[in-house]
Amino acid sequence: MKILVTGAAGFIGFHLTRKLAQMNYQIVGLDCINDYYSTKLKYRRLELLGIHMDTISEEVLIESSTHKNISFIKADLKNRSVINDLFDDQKFDIVINLAAQAGVRHSLINPHCYIDSNITGFLNILEAARFHSIEHLIYASSSSVYGANTDMPFTTNDNVDHPMSLYAASKKTNELMAHTYSNLFDIPTTGLRFFTVYGPWGRPDMALFLFTKAILNGEPIKVFNYGKMERDFTYVGDIVEAIHRLIPKAPSGNADWSGDNPDPGSSFAPYQLFNIGNSNPVKLMDFISELEHQLGIKAEKDFLPMQPGDVPKTWADVDDLYNYIDFQPQVRVKEGIHKFVEWYTDYYLREKQSLSALVSK
Secondary structure, three states, rough: EEEEEEEOOOOOHHHHHHHHHOOEEEEEEEEEOOOOOOHHHHHHHHHHHOOHHOOOOEOEEEEEEEOOOOEEEEEOOOHHHHHHHHHHHOOOOOOOOEEOOOOOOHHHHOHHHHHHHHHHHHHHHHHHHHHOOOOEEEEEEEEEHHHHHHHHHHOEEEEEEOOOHHHHHOOOOOOOOHHHHHHHHOOOEEEEEEEEEEOOOOOOOHHHHHHHHHHHHOOEEHHHHHHOOOOOOOOOOHHHHHHHOOOOOOOOOOOOOOOOOOOOOOOOOOOOEEEOOOOOEHHHHHHHHHHHHHHOOOOOOEEEEOOOOOOOOOOOOOOHHHHHHHOOOOOOOOHHHHHHHHHHHHHHHHHHHHHHHHOOO
16 A cells, blocks of 8 residues: 655654554655754654655655655645646555644744645645545644634534634635545545644644753743643654554545534545544643653743734544544653653754764864
């Protein structure tokens, strides 16, 4: 079975590609490697997949030097002709679309890149899937779609008509686009609403990364909404395991779905939505306390008001996912933070050692 993983140099995409390769799937990774955050981190992830920076050429498929079942192409989803040619050439069975412009706050600064990547790019994936008989399209949505909703826990049966950011609006748009293509062209699509994913090789713009960096540098951490926040933190390994289990379980349509009482999370068409979260919201101050404990350092805290586009609490109802794939996230915050801190201190210690070696020369 051949699988396309877009966003393969990204946080979740890297972990997923490595997992699926170990399961002997044939993987083609795609990423544009933009500079939203450190490209060095993205290239380092790719190196662990056997894709080396000096071998990468724009829009050219290359083979991994260490994994016979991984190949990679540096390309942008906006480039329709490249995407179509790739689908023509590779004959994918499954597509897992994780590529997107991420970040709630960045959408206030550069909104156009969200339309280009998250809307136009996703349309190109849908069109390619339409003409290439894809067995299952799995794509990343976000807990951000719940927006102004305060009815906890969030379920896929909830209304999501009040997004709080353009990022959230783009993810809801993805869900609507997927349903349209499932209805019109019978493409099985599964949308995954991720809840605050964290872990080793994480994104530098996420809270855990920012907090860890600041604390180790002796700088104050920014604590928004004066610490009165809760998040349903989800370890990246649990996300990857859930996606892996979903691959062979393409939706076929809900026979009980009714237009008189429409369920937003499923459809008469081969379309399904799932939350992927821990279903265990953690108070931000408790999260920070555990990080302080793991680092052995007390953080200096700068308490600030809520940021535009943010929400005070998230909490996932994952019963539907559990019933569908017999899996619930396993890693609790204490263990997950420990794994992240181990990775972070090792990775950046090596970076400092490499820099010191260069300077000494």
